Amino acid sequence: MIQSLVVLIALFLILYLTEKRRFINVVVLGLLGLFVLREIIVYYPVLIPNEQGIISEMGIVILLGSFPSVMFVLSIAMFFNSKVLLEKEGRKFRNLLLAIIGLCFFIMMIWYVFIIFNHIENEVWHILFFYAFLIFGYTMFLYTSVMAYATVYHFTPITYEPNYIIALGSGLIGDKVPPLLASRLDEAVKQYKKYGERPVIIVSGGQGNDEKVSEACAMKKYIVDVHQLPDQKVLMEDKSTNTAQNMAFSKVIMDKHAQGRKYRSLFVTNNFHVFRASIYAKRAKIDAEGVGSKTAFYYIPNAFTREFIGLLEMYKWVHVTVFLFITLFVGIILRAYV
Structure with missing residues (x-):
């Protein structure tokens, strides 16, 4: 595991030091973050499987409960930010962007609770949620990675004198x-x-x-x-x-x-x-x-989200290809159960 971590860190540093202005840097940093998060989850005592290979009941509660809790908190934060924007920047559609995304988060939370905690046995519902979760997860992976990388890039000092x-x-x-x-x-x-x-x-x-x-x-x-x-x-x-x-x-x-x-x-x-x-x-x-x-701090979340959408548009065919691959993959699974 340490070797994999070293390889990812080395790859990111090579990419970053040779050219900072590449989207692939964002993806590699995101993968590095996922790897570190995975290691934390694996080695955190509550989530370590017992002798039978079963994760503790507390671990299951944490895993199942963290997703809707995070979605709920993010939804509230996004609704609040849109309210502030509407008050300070005027009633424009772009100022509702985070509220719309927050509504999507809220729907995902309700769907998750409906599927997991109500013990729905229809496989189609689970597969459709799995499809929505993959699309959602891919988008959130990119959003988080872009946010992290943009922060690193912003605080990187200029080391030359410009003309x-x-x-x-x-x-x-x-x-x-x-x-x-x-x-x-x-x-x-x-x-x-x-x-x-x-x-x-x-x-x-x-x-x-x-x-x-x-x-x-x-x-x-x-x-x-x-x-x-x-x-x-x-x-x-x-x-x-x-x-x-x-x-x-x-x-x-x-x-x-x-x-x-x-x-x-x-x-x-x-x-x-x-x-x-x-x-x-x-x-x-x-x-x-x-x-x-x-x-202004209140302006940054909405403005950065618009920037993220702009980045998606710049590399739209890459993301369209990923979405089509996910759709094909889930379609094959769905076909096996229908």
């Missing part, structure tokens, strides 16, 4: 910079000063349908007016409409400005968005790591 600092846009209110975007710009200026005011800041963001000016224009005005930076130290990329374009169009500006010289950069976004943005930077072939700005 450019890319500040990613996040939307305006008319022509004003809202607090969420202001936190990114404040962090970009903080990084600029950290490196002796030598880097050039690139503000990146186009103009939305409900915005009076481009995000880049408002962002530059904020930096120049509020932080008193020289106008020539802030370049504008004002055509992009999403993170992928932020990175791709900013690279064009950096290539032109560098005039053939080698350069490195970093990008600034909110902490919940750093890892996904880093993958877009990799795809745009930008040699850049990310720095996260602070975000």
Whole structure:
């Protein structure tokens, strides 16, 4: 077992140190976490089988009772977070996202209790729950792994001096910079000063349908007016409409400005968005790591969940393949009993 643990740790370190901006790193870290959790469960005294190979009654209670208890706690937490978001950020559908997921958790809990504790003998019900549990378990494995890896990535220090600092846009209110975007710009200026005011800041963001000016224009005005930076130290990329374009169009500006010289950069976004943005930077072939700005705590769970859904969409065919494999596997089992 120790050898397997060492192999997993070594594999993760190799992947992480050679390239941090890969989704496979997330999966390996998740598998490492599952392995450690398995070892804890196996060696925890309450769950050790007796001489007949049977787990103790207390162990069975813990195993059967932990799942609905966790689901119930998570459901309540998600409903509460959505309530706070609706009060502070307005009645928008995206602010109900966690409440919807919490409802799914609650349904899974009720289904589990109905199947396990009511001794339902119909095999079809058990197989269908097993199918739902596999899909749910796979999704939660990815969610937990992404959350853990994004945290590791966020707190990994930048070990080089950047030539450019890319500040990613996040939307305006008319022509004003809202607090969420202001936190990114404040962090970009903080990084600029950290490196002796030598880097050039690139503000990146186009103009939305409900915005009076481009995000880049408002962002530059904020930096120049509020932080008193020289106008020539802030370049504008004002055509992009999403993170992928932020990175791709900013690279064009950096290539032109560098005039053939080698350069490195970093990008600034909110902490919940750093890892996904880093993958877009990799795809745009930008040699850049990310720095996260602070975000209101109540906003992070919902925002991170949207980021997770965005990551699923980026690798959708991989996940679709896994879901189809699970469906085929359960279908074979179901066929054997029907």
